[in-house]
Amino acid sequence: MDLVDILFYVFAALTLGCGVLVIANPLSRNPVTSAMxxxxxxxxxxxxxxxxxxxxLAAVQILVYAGAVIVLFLFVIMLLDLKAEARRKIKIYGLIAGLIAVGAILALFFKNLISTSPNGGSPPTIEGTTExxxxxxxxxxxxxxxxxxVLLxxxxxxxxxLSRKKLE
Amino acid sequence: MHVGLEQYLTVSFLLFALGLLGVIMRRNLLVIYMSLELMLNAANLALVAFSRFNNKLDGQVLVFFIITVAAAEVSVGLALIVALYRRRQSAHVEDLTGLKL
Structure with missing residues:
Protein backbone atom coordinates (compact mmCIF):
# COMPACT_ATOMS: atom_id res chain seq x y z
CA MET A 1 0.00 0.00 0.00
CA ASP A 2 1.63 3.26 -1.05
CA LEU A 3 0.97 6.79 0.15
CA VAL A 4 -1.75 7.55 -2.41
CA ASP A 5 -3.83 4.58 -1.23
CA ILE A 6 -3.44 5.55 2.42
CA LEU A 7 -4.47 9.12 1.57
CA PHE A 8 -7.50 7.79 -0.29
CA TYR A 9 -8.69 5.90 2.78
CA VAL A 10 -8.06 8.90 5.04
CA PHE A 11 -10.00 11.28 2.79
CA ALA A 12 -12.80 8.76 2.19
CA ALA A 13 -13.21 8.19 5.94
CA LEU A 14 -13.23 11.96 6.55
CA THR A 15 -15.79 12.54 3.79
CA LEU A 16 -18.18 9.85 5.00
CA GLY A 17 -17.71 10.62 8.72
CA CYS A 18 -18.39 14.31 8.27
CA GLY A 19 -21.30 13.42 5.95
CA VAL A 20 -22.89 11.42 8.78
CA LEU A 21 -22.41 14.36 11.13
CA VAL A 22 -24.12 16.70 8.61
CA ILE A 23 -27.35 14.73 8.58
CA ALA A 24 -27.43 13.31 12.13
CA ASN A 25 -25.25 14.93 14.76
CA PRO A 26 -25.94 13.27 18.15
CA LEU A 27 -24.73 16.32 20.09
CA SER A 28 -26.43 19.17 18.30
CA ARG A 29 -29.51 19.76 16.11
CA ASN A 30 -28.25 23.21 15.18
CA PRO A 31 -28.06 23.82 11.40
CA VAL A 32 -24.83 25.79 11.93
CA THR A 33 -22.97 22.63 13.01
CA SER A 34 -24.41 20.83 9.99
CA ALA A 35 -23.07 23.59 7.74
CA MET A 36 -19.64 23.40 9.36
CA LEU A 57 -12.00 20.83 -10.02
CA ALA A 58 -10.50 20.53 -6.54
CA ALA A 59 -9.77 24.27 -6.56
CA VAL A 60 -13.22 25.08 -7.96
CA GLN A 61 -14.84 22.82 -5.36
CA ILE A 62 -13.20 24.70 -2.48
CA LEU A 63 -13.80 28.13 -4.05
CA VAL A 64 -17.43 27.64 -5.02
CA TYR A 65 -18.72 25.28 -2.34
CA ALA A 66 -16.68 26.09 0.75
CA GLY A 67 -16.30 29.73 -0.24
CA ALA A 68 -19.67 30.73 -1.67
CA VAL A 69 -22.38 28.13 -1.09
CA ILE A 70 -21.63 27.56 2.60
CA VAL A 71 -21.37 31.30 3.26
CA LEU A 72 -24.79 31.68 1.67
CA PHE A 73 -26.13 28.88 3.89
CA LEU A 74 -24.67 30.54 7.00
CA PHE A 75 -26.16 33.92 6.02
CA VAL A 76 -29.61 32.37 5.67
CA ILE A 77 -29.24 30.48 8.97
CA MET A 78 -28.35 33.74 10.70
CA LEU A 79 -31.24 35.53 8.95
CA LEU A 80 -33.84 33.00 10.11
CA ASP A 81 -34.34 32.47 13.81
CA LEU A 82 -33.99 28.71 14.16
CA LYS A 83 -33.75 28.40 17.94
CA ALA A 84 -37.10 26.61 18.22
CA GLU A 85 -36.31 24.33 15.28
CA ALA A 86 -33.20 23.01 16.98
CA ARG A 87 -35.20 21.38 19.75
CA ARG A 88 -37.38 19.21 17.54
CA LYS A 89 -36.71 15.50 17.56
CA ILE A 90 -36.20 13.18 14.61
CA LYS A 91 -39.36 11.17 13.99
CA ILE A 92 -38.91 7.41 14.27
CA TYR A 93 -41.09 6.57 11.24
CA GLY A 94 -39.06 8.98 9.16
CA LEU A 95 -35.90 7.18 10.22
CA ILE A 96 -37.38 3.76 9.35
CA ALA A 97 -38.64 4.95 5.95
CA GLY A 98 -35.27 6.50 5.20
CA LEU A 99 -33.36 3.37 6.16
CA ILE A 100 -35.59 1.18 3.96
CA ALA A 101 -35.19 3.48 0.95
CA VAL A 102 -31.44 3.83 1.44
CA GLY A 103 -30.97 0.08 1.96
CA ALA A 104 -32.85 -0.65 -1.26
CA ILE A 105 -30.84 1.84 -3.33
CA LEU A 106 -27.51 0.69 -1.84
CA ALA A 107 -28.36 -2.96 -2.56
CA LEU A 108 -29.07 -1.97 -6.17
CA PHE A 109 -25.78 -0.05 -6.45
CA PHE A 110 -23.60 -2.79 -4.99
CA LYS A 111 -25.32 -5.55 -6.94
CA ASN A 112 -24.41 -3.69 -10.14
CA LEU A 113 -20.90 -2.91 -8.92
CA ILE A 114 -20.18 -6.57 -8.14
CA SER A 115 -21.76 -7.98 -11.28
CA THR A 116 -19.88 -5.64 -13.67
CA SER A 117 -16.47 -5.39 -11.87
CA PRO A 118 -15.31 -2.30 -13.79
CA ASN A 119 -11.58 -2.64 -13.01
CA GLY A 120 -9.06 -3.67 -15.60
CA GLY A 121 -7.68 -2.02 -18.70
CA SER A 122 -4.71 0.29 -18.93
CA PRO A 123 -3.65 2.39 -15.91
CA PRO A 124 -5.02 5.95 -16.06
CA THR A 125 -2.79 8.64 -17.52
CA ILE A 126 -5.17 11.58 -17.72
CA GLU A 127 -4.42 14.89 -16.00
CA GLY A 128 -7.24 17.31 -15.17
CA THR A 129 -5.11 20.43 -15.36
CA THR A 130 -6.60 23.86 -16.00
CA GLU A 131 -5.04 23.97 -19.46
CA VAL A 150 -27.22 32.67 -19.14
CA LEU A 151 -28.52 30.33 -16.42
CA LEU A 152 -26.43 32.15 -13.80
CA LEU A 162 -37.72 36.70 -4.87
CA SER A 163 -36.03 38.47 -2.01
CA ARG A 164 -37.69 41.85 -2.44
CA LYS A 165 -39.75 42.93 0.54
CA LYS A 166 -43.07 43.00 -1.27
CA LEU A 167 -44.13 40.89 -4.25
CA GLU A 168 -46.63 42.83 -6.33
CA MET B 1 -5.48 -3.49 -1.72
CA HIS B 2 -4.87 -1.16 -4.64
CA VAL B 3 -7.34 1.70 -4.95
CA GLY B 4 -9.25 1.58 -8.23
CA LEU B 5 -12.56 2.72 -9.65
CA GLU B 6 -14.54 0.39 -7.36
CA GLN B 7 -13.31 2.05 -4.19
CA TYR B 8 -14.16 5.53 -5.45
CA LEU B 9 -17.60 4.37 -6.60
CA THR B 10 -18.23 2.81 -3.18
CA VAL B 11 -17.47 6.12 -1.45
CA SER B 12 -19.73 7.90 -3.92
CA PHE B 13 -22.61 5.45 -3.35
CA LEU B 14 -22.31 5.71 0.42
CA LEU B 15 -22.28 9.52 0.25
CA PHE B 16 -25.35 9.50 -2.01
CA ALA B 17 -27.11 7.18 0.46
CA LEU B 18 -26.26 9.55 3.32
CA GLY B 19 -27.73 12.47 1.41
CA LEU B 20 -30.91 10.52 0.61
CA LEU B 21 -31.26 9.48 4.26
CA GLY B 22 -30.89 13.12 5.28
CA VAL B 23 -33.56 14.28 2.83
CA ILE B 24 -36.04 11.67 4.06
CA MET B 25 -35.21 11.83 7.76
CA ARG B 26 -34.62 15.47 8.60
CA ARG B 27 -37.49 17.95 8.89
CA ASN B 28 -35.58 21.24 8.68
CA LEU B 29 -35.60 22.78 5.20
CA LEU B 30 -32.02 24.03 5.49
CA VAL B 31 -30.63 20.65 6.52
CA ILE B 32 -32.62 19.02 3.70
CA TYR B 33 -30.90 21.46 1.35
CA MET B 34 -27.49 20.51 2.71
CA SER B 35 -28.31 16.83 2.17
CA LEU B 36 -29.17 17.66 -1.43
CA GLU B 37 -25.71 19.19 -1.76
CA LEU B 38 -24.23 15.94 -0.43
CA MET B 39 -26.06 13.97 -3.12
CA LEU B 40 -24.81 16.34 -5.86
CA ASN B 41 -21.27 15.95 -4.53
CA ALA B 42 -21.58 12.16 -4.59
CA ALA B 43 -22.53 12.35 -8.27
CA ASN B 44 -19.53 14.66 -8.87
CA LEU B 45 -17.16 12.17 -7.26
CA ALA B 46 -18.50 9.31 -9.39
CA LEU B 47 -18.11 11.42 -12.56
CA VAL B 48 -14.54 12.44 -11.75
CA ALA B 49 -13.62 8.82 -10.96
CA PHE B 50 -15.14 7.61 -14.26
CA SER B 51 -13.31 10.37 -16.11
CA ARG B 52 -9.99 9.38 -14.55
CA PHE B 53 -10.32 5.65 -15.15
CA ASN B 54 -11.67 6.01 -18.71
CA ASN B 55 -8.91 8.48 -19.71
CA LYS B 56 -11.42 11.08 -20.89
CA LEU B 57 -11.83 14.64 -19.65
CA ASP B 58 -15.52 14.96 -20.56
CA GLY B 59 -16.62 13.80 -17.11
CA GLN B 60 -14.70 16.63 -15.50
CA VAL B 61 -16.32 19.19 -17.80
CA LEU B 62 -19.71 17.81 -16.74
CA VAL B 63 -18.71 18.19 -13.08
CA PHE B 64 -17.79 21.82 -13.80
CA PHE B 65 -21.30 22.40 -15.15
CA ILE B 66 -22.86 20.56 -12.20
CA ILE B 67 -21.01 22.82 -9.74
CA THR B 68 -22.24 25.92 -11.60
CA VAL B 69 -25.84 24.72 -11.72
CA ALA B 70 -25.68 23.72 -8.04
CA ALA B 71 -24.54 27.23 -7.12
CA ALA B 72 -27.46 28.74 -9.06
CA GLU B 73 -29.85 26.23 -7.50
CA VAL B 74 -28.68 27.00 -3.97
CA SER B 75 -29.09 30.74 -4.43
CA VAL B 76 -32.64 30.42 -5.79
CA GLY B 77 -33.61 27.80 -3.20
CA LEU B 78 -32.33 29.82 -0.27
CA ALA B 79 -34.15 32.90 -1.56
CA LEU B 80 -37.34 30.80 -1.67
CA ILE B 81 -36.73 29.60 1.90
CA VAL B 82 -36.27 33.19 3.10
CA ALA B 83 -39.46 34.28 1.31
CA LEU B 84 -41.31 31.31 2.85
CA TYR B 85 -39.99 32.14 6.30
CA ARG B 86 -41.18 35.73 5.98
CA ARG B 87 -44.68 34.54 5.22
CA ARG B 88 -45.02 31.54 7.56
CA GLN B 89 -42.40 32.19 10.27
CA SER B 90 -41.14 28.62 9.96
CA ALA B 91 -38.56 26.65 8.00
CA HIS B 92 -39.88 23.28 9.07
CA VAL B 93 -41.56 20.98 6.55
CA GLU B 94 -44.21 19.78 8.99
CA ASP B 95 -45.54 23.33 9.29
CA LEU B 96 -45.91 23.72 5.53
CA THR B 97 -49.18 21.90 4.95
CA GLY B 98 -50.76 24.25 2.43
CA LEU B 99 -51.20 21.47 -0.13
CA LYS B 100 -52.74 19.01 2.33
CA LEU B 101 -56.44 18.23 1.85
Missing amino acids: FLVLTIISMAGLFVLLHAFF ALGKLLFTGYVLPFEVVS LVAMIGVIL
Missing part, protein backbone atom coordinates in the same frame (compact mmCIF):
# COMPACT_ATOMS: atom_id res chain seq x y z
CA PHE A 37 -19.45 19.64 8.85
CA LEU A 38 -20.59 20.18 5.26
CA VAL A 39 -17.51 22.39 4.81
CA LEU A 40 -15.31 19.57 6.11
CA THR A 41 -17.01 17.05 3.81
CA ILE A 42 -16.41 19.30 0.81
CA ILE A 43 -12.77 19.96 1.65
CA SER A 44 -12.00 16.25 2.09
CA MET A 45 -13.81 15.61 -1.18
CA ALA A 46 -11.50 18.17 -2.81
CA GLY A 47 -8.67 15.98 -1.47
CA LEU A 48 -10.22 12.99 -3.26
CA PHE A 49 -10.35 15.10 -6.45
CA VAL A 50 -6.63 15.82 -6.10
CA LEU A 51 -5.97 12.09 -5.73
CA LEU A 52 -7.92 11.60 -8.99
CA HIS A 53 -5.65 14.22 -10.65
CA ALA A 54 -8.56 16.66 -11.11
CA PHE A 55 -6.64 19.66 -9.79
CA PHE A 56 -8.80 22.36 -11.37
CA ALA A 132 -6.48 20.65 -20.64
CA LEU A 133 -9.89 21.34 -19.15
CA GLY A 134 -9.97 24.88 -20.54
CA LYS A 135 -9.13 23.66 -24.03
CA LEU A 136 -11.98 21.14 -23.92
CA LEU A 137 -14.37 23.67 -22.40
CA PHE A 138 -13.76 26.29 -25.08
CA THR A 139 -13.75 23.94 -28.08
CA GLY A 140 -16.18 21.06 -27.66
CA TYR A 141 -18.34 22.53 -24.92
CA VAL A 142 -18.69 26.19 -25.95
CA LEU A 143 -22.48 26.13 -26.31
CA PRO A 144 -23.18 24.53 -22.88
CA PHE A 145 -20.70 27.00 -21.37
CA GLU A 146 -22.61 29.97 -22.78
CA VAL A 147 -25.96 28.47 -21.76
CA VAL A 148 -24.69 28.07 -18.20
CA SER A 149 -23.68 31.72 -18.11
CA LEU A 153 -27.83 35.50 -14.99
CA VAL A 154 -31.39 34.16 -14.79
CA ALA A 155 -30.76 32.80 -11.30
CA MET A 156 -29.36 36.15 -10.19
CA ILE A 157 -32.38 38.07 -11.49
CA GLY A 158 -34.70 35.49 -9.94
CA VAL A 159 -33.05 35.79 -6.54
CA ILE A 160 -33.29 39.59 -6.60
CA LEU A 161 -36.96 39.34 -7.53
Whole structure:
Protein backbone atom coordinates (compact mmCIF):
# COMPACT_ATOMS: atom_id res chain seq x y z
CA MET A 1 0.00 0.00 0.00
CA ASP A 2 1.63 3.26 -1.05
CA LEU A 3 0.97 6.79 0.15
CA VAL A 4 -1.75 7.55 -2.41
CA ASP A 5 -3.83 4.58 -1.23
CA ILE A 6 -3.44 5.55 2.42
CA LEU A 7 -4.47 9.12 1.57
CA PHE A 8 -7.50 7.79 -0.29
CA TYR A 9 -8.69 5.90 2.78
CA VAL A 10 -8.06 8.90 5.04
CA PHE A 11 -10.00 11.28 2.79
CA ALA A 12 -12.80 8.76 2.19
CA ALA A 13 -13.21 8.19 5.94
CA LEU A 14 -13.23 11.96 6.55
CA THR A 15 -15.79 12.54 3.79
CA LEU A 16 -18.18 9.85 5.00
CA GLY A 17 -17.71 10.62 8.72
CA CYS A 18 -18.39 14.31 8.27
CA GLY A 19 -21.30 13.42 5.95
CA VAL A 20 -22.89 11.42 8.78
CA LEU A 21 -22.41 14.36 11.13
CA VAL A 22 -24.12 16.70 8.61
CA ILE A 23 -27.35 14.73 8.58
CA ALA A 24 -27.43 13.31 12.13
CA ASN A 25 -25.25 14.93 14.76
CA PRO A 26 -25.94 13.27 18.15
CA LEU A 27 -24.73 16.32 20.09
CA SER A 28 -26.43 19.17 18.30
CA ARG A 29 -29.51 19.76 16.11
CA ASN A 30 -28.25 23.21 15.18
CA PRO A 31 -28.06 23.82 11.40
CA VAL A 32 -24.83 25.79 11.93
CA THR A 33 -22.97 22.63 13.01
CA SER A 34 -24.41 20.83 9.99
CA ALA A 35 -23.07 23.59 7.74
CA MET A 36 -19.64 23.40 9.36
CA PHE A 37 -19.45 19.64 8.85
CA LEU A 38 -20.59 20.18 5.26
CA VAL A 39 -17.51 22.39 4.81
CA LEU A 40 -15.31 19.57 6.11
CA THR A 41 -17.01 17.05 3.81
CA ILE A 42 -16.41 19.30 0.81
CA ILE A 43 -12.77 19.96 1.65
CA SER A 44 -12.00 16.25 2.09
CA MET A 45 -13.81 15.61 -1.18
CA ALA A 46 -11.50 18.17 -2.81
CA GLY A 47 -8.67 15.98 -1.47
CA LEU A 48 -10.22 12.99 -3.26
CA PHE A 49 -10.35 15.10 -6.45
CA VAL A 50 -6.63 15.82 -6.10
CA LEU A 51 -5.97 12.09 -5.73
CA LEU A 52 -7.92 11.60 -8.99
CA HIS A 53 -5.65 14.22 -10.65
CA ALA A 54 -8.56 16.66 -11.11
CA PHE A 55 -6.64 19.66 -9.79
CA PHE A 56 -8.80 22.36 -11.37
CA LEU A 57 -12.00 20.83 -10.02
CA ALA A 58 -10.50 20.53 -6.54
CA ALA A 59 -9.77 24.27 -6.56
CA VAL A 60 -13.22 25.08 -7.96
CA GLN A 61 -14.84 22.82 -5.36
CA ILE A 62 -13.20 24.70 -2.48
CA LEU A 63 -13.80 28.13 -4.05
CA VAL A 64 -17.43 27.64 -5.02
CA TYR A 65 -18.72 25.28 -2.34
CA ALA A 66 -16.68 26.09 0.75
CA GLY A 67 -16.30 29.73 -0.24
CA ALA A 68 -19.67 30.73 -1.67
CA VAL A 69 -22.38 28.13 -1.09
CA ILE A 70 -21.63 27.56 2.60
CA VAL A 71 -21.37 31.30 3.26
CA LEU A 72 -24.79 31.68 1.67
CA PHE A 73 -26.13 28.88 3.89
CA LEU A 74 -24.67 30.54 7.00
CA PHE A 75 -26.16 33.92 6.02
CA VAL A 76 -29.61 32.37 5.67
CA ILE A 77 -29.24 30.48 8.97
CA MET A 78 -28.35 33.74 10.70
CA LEU A 79 -31.24 35.53 8.95
CA LEU A 80 -33.84 33.00 10.11
CA ASP A 81 -34.34 32.47 13.81
CA LEU A 82 -33.99 28.71 14.16
CA LYS A 83 -33.75 28.40 17.94
CA ALA A 84 -37.10 26.61 18.22
CA GLU A 85 -36.31 24.33 15.28
CA ALA A 86 -33.20 23.01 16.98
CA ARG A 87 -35.20 21.38 19.75
CA ARG A 88 -37.38 19.21 17.54
CA LYS A 89 -36.71 15.50 17.56
CA ILE A 90 -36.20 13.18 14.61
CA LYS A 91 -39.36 11.17 13.99
CA ILE A 92 -38.91 7.41 14.27
CA TYR A 93 -41.09 6.57 11.24
CA GLY A 94 -39.06 8.98 9.16
CA LEU A 95 -35.90 7.18 10.22
CA ILE A 96 -37.38 3.76 9.35
CA ALA A 97 -38.64 4.95 5.95
CA GLY A 98 -35.27 6.50 5.20
CA LEU A 99 -33.36 3.37 6.16
CA ILE A 100 -35.59 1.18 3.96
CA ALA A 101 -35.19 3.48 0.95
CA VAL A 102 -31.44 3.83 1.44
CA GLY A 103 -30.97 0.08 1.96
CA ALA A 104 -32.85 -0.65 -1.26
CA ILE A 105 -30.84 1.84 -3.33
CA LEU A 106 -27.51 0.69 -1.84
CA ALA A 107 -28.36 -2.96 -2.56
CA LEU A 108 -29.07 -1.97 -6.17
CA PHE A 109 -25.78 -0.05 -6.45
CA PHE A 110 -23.60 -2.79 -4.99
CA LYS A 111 -25.32 -5.55 -6.94
CA ASN A 112 -24.41 -3.69 -10.14
CA LEU A 113 -20.90 -2.91 -8.92
CA ILE A 114 -20.18 -6.57 -8.14
CA SER A 115 -21.76 -7.98 -11.28
CA THR A 116 -19.88 -5.64 -13.67
CA SER A 117 -16.47 -5.39 -11.87
CA PRO A 118 -15.31 -2.30 -13.79
CA ASN A 119 -11.58 -2.64 -13.01
CA GLY A 120 -9.06 -3.67 -15.60
CA GLY A 121 -7.68 -2.02 -18.70
CA SER A 122 -4.71 0.29 -18.93
CA PRO A 123 -3.65 2.39 -15.91
CA PRO A 124 -5.02 5.95 -16.06
CA THR A 125 -2.79 8.64 -17.52
CA ILE A 126 -5.17 11.58 -17.72
CA GLU A 127 -4.42 14.89 -16.00
CA GLY A 128 -7.24 17.31 -15.17
CA THR A 129 -5.11 20.43 -15.36
CA THR A 130 -6.60 23.86 -16.00
CA GLU A 131 -5.04 23.97 -19.46
CA ALA A 132 -6.48 20.65 -20.64
CA LEU A 133 -9.89 21.34 -19.15
CA GLY A 134 -9.97 24.88 -20.54
CA LYS A 135 -9.13 23.66 -24.03
CA LEU A 136 -11.98 21.14 -23.92
CA LEU A 137 -14.37 23.67 -22.40
CA PHE A 138 -13.76 26.29 -25.08
CA THR A 139 -13.75 23.94 -28.08
CA GLY A 140 -16.18 21.06 -27.66
CA TYR A 141 -18.34 22.53 -24.92
CA VAL A 142 -18.69 26.19 -25.95
CA LEU A 143 -22.48 26.13 -26.31
CA PRO A 144 -23.18 24.53 -22.88
CA PHE A 145 -20.70 27.00 -21.37
CA GLU A 146 -22.61 29.97 -22.78
CA VAL A 147 -25.96 28.47 -21.76
CA VAL A 148 -24.69 28.07 -18.20
CA SER A 149 -23.68 31.72 -18.11
CA VAL A 150 -27.22 32.67 -19.14
CA LEU A 151 -28.52 30.33 -16.42
CA LEU A 152 -26.43 32.15 -13.80
CA LEU A 153 -27.83 35.50 -14.99
CA VAL A 154 -31.39 34.16 -14.79
CA ALA A 155 -30.76 32.80 -11.30
CA MET A 156 -29.36 36.15 -10.19
CA ILE A 157 -32.38 38.07 -11.49
CA GLY A 158 -34.70 35.49 -9.94
CA VAL A 159 -33.05 35.79 -6.54
CA ILE A 160 -33.29 39.59 -6.60
CA LEU A 161 -36.96 39.34 -7.53
CA LEU A 162 -37.72 36.70 -4.87
CA SER A 163 -36.03 38.47 -2.01
CA ARG A 164 -37.69 41.85 -2.44
CA LYS A 165 -39.75 42.93 0.54
CA LYS A 166 -43.07 43.00 -1.27
CA LEU A 167 -44.13 40.89 -4.25
CA GLU A 168 -46.63 42.83 -6.33
CA MET B 1 -5.48 -3.49 -1.72
CA HIS B 2 -4.87 -1.16 -4.64
CA VAL B 3 -7.34 1.70 -4.95
CA GLY B 4 -9.25 1.58 -8.23
CA LEU B 5 -12.56 2.72 -9.65
CA GLU B 6 -14.54 0.39 -7.36
CA GLN B 7 -13.31 2.05 -4.19
CA TYR B 8 -14.16 5.53 -5.45
CA LEU B 9 -17.60 4.37 -6.60
CA THR B 10 -18.23 2.81 -3.18
CA VAL B 11 -17.47 6.12 -1.45
CA SER B 12 -19.73 7.90 -3.92
CA PHE B 13 -22.61 5.45 -3.35
CA LEU B 14 -22.31 5.71 0.42
CA LEU B 15 -22.28 9.52 0.25
CA PHE B 16 -25.35 9.50 -2.01
CA ALA B 17 -27.11 7.18 0.46
CA LEU B 18 -26.26 9.55 3.32
CA GLY B 19 -27.73 12.47 1.41
CA LEU B 20 -30.91 10.52 0.61
CA LEU B 21 -31.26 9.48 4.26
CA GLY B 22 -30.89 13.12 5.28
CA VAL B 23 -33.56 14.28 2.83
CA ILE B 24 -36.04 11.67 4.06
CA MET B 25 -35.21 11.83 7.76
CA ARG B 26 -34.62 15.47 8.60
CA ARG B 27 -37.49 17.95 8.89
CA ASN B 28 -35.58 21.24 8.68
CA LEU B 29 -35.60 22.78 5.20
CA LEU B 30 -32.02 24.03 5.49
CA VAL B 31 -30.63 20.65 6.52
CA ILE B 32 -32.62 19.02 3.70
CA TYR B 33 -30.90 21.46 1.35
CA MET B 34 -27.49 20.51 2.71
CA SER B 35 -28.31 16.83 2.17
CA LEU B 36 -29.17 17.66 -1.43
CA GLU B 37 -25.71 19.19 -1.76
CA LEU B 38 -24.23 15.94 -0.43
CA MET B 39 -26.06 13.97 -3.12
CA LEU B 40 -24.81 16.34 -5.86
CA ASN B 41 -21.27 15.95 -4.53
CA ALA B 42 -21.58 12.16 -4.59
CA ALA B 43 -22.53 12.35 -8.27
CA ASN B 44 -19.53 14.66 -8.87
CA LEU B 45 -17.16 12.17 -7.26
CA ALA B 46 -18.50 9.31 -9.39
CA LEU B 47 -18.11 11.42 -12.56
CA VAL B 48 -14.54 12.44 -11.75
CA ALA B 49 -13.62 8.82 -10.96
CA PHE B 50 -15.14 7.61 -14.26
CA SER B 51 -13.31 10.37 -16.11
CA ARG B 52 -9.99 9.38 -14.55
CA PHE B 53 -10.32 5.65 -15.15
CA ASN B 54 -11.67 6.01 -18.71
CA ASN B 55 -8.91 8.48 -19.71
CA LYS B 56 -11.42 11.08 -20.89
CA LEU B 57 -11.83 14.64 -19.65
CA ASP B 58 -15.52 14.96 -20.56
CA GLY B 59 -16.62 13.80 -17.11
CA GLN B 60 -14.70 16.63 -15.50
CA VAL B 61 -16.32 19.19 -17.80
CA LEU B 62 -19.71 17.81 -16.74
CA VAL B 63 -18.71 18.19 -13.08
CA PHE B 64 -17.79 21.82 -13.80
CA PHE B 65 -21.30 22.40 -15.15
CA ILE B 66 -22.86 20.56 -12.20
CA ILE B 67 -21.01 22.82 -9.74
CA THR B 68 -22.24 25.92 -11.60
CA VAL B 69 -25.84 24.72 -11.72
CA ALA B 70 -25.68 23.72 -8.04
CA ALA B 71 -24.54 27.23 -7.12
CA ALA B 72 -27.46 28.74 -9.06
CA GLU B 73 -29.85 26.23 -7.50
CA VAL B 74 -28.68 27.00 -3.97
CA SER B 75 -29.09 30.74 -4.43
CA VAL B 76 -32.64 30.42 -5.79
CA GLY B 77 -33.61 27.80 -3.20
CA LEU B 78 -32.33 29.82 -0.27
CA ALA B 79 -34.15 32.90 -1.56
CA LEU B 80 -37.34 30.80 -1.67
CA ILE B 81 -36.73 29.60 1.90
CA VAL B 82 -36.27 33.19 3.10
CA ALA B 83 -39.46 34.28 1.31
CA LEU B 84 -41.31 31.31 2.85
CA TYR B 85 -39.99 32.14 6.30
CA ARG B 86 -41.18 35.73 5.98
CA ARG B 87 -44.68 34.54 5.22
CA ARG B 88 -45.02 31.54 7.56
CA GLN B 89 -42.40 32.19 10.27
CA SER B 90 -41.14 28.62 9.96
CA ALA B 91 -38.56 26.65 8.00
CA HIS B 92 -39.88 23.28 9.07
CA VAL B 93 -41.56 20.98 6.55
CA GLU B 94 -44.21 19.78 8.99
CA ASP B 95 -45.54 23.33 9.29
CA LEU B 96 -45.91 23.72 5.53
CA THR B 97 -49.18 21.90 4.95
CA GLY B 98 -50.76 24.25 2.43
CA LEU B 99 -51.20 21.47 -0.13
CA LYS B 100 -52.74 19.01 2.33
CA LEU B 101 -56.44 18.23 1.85
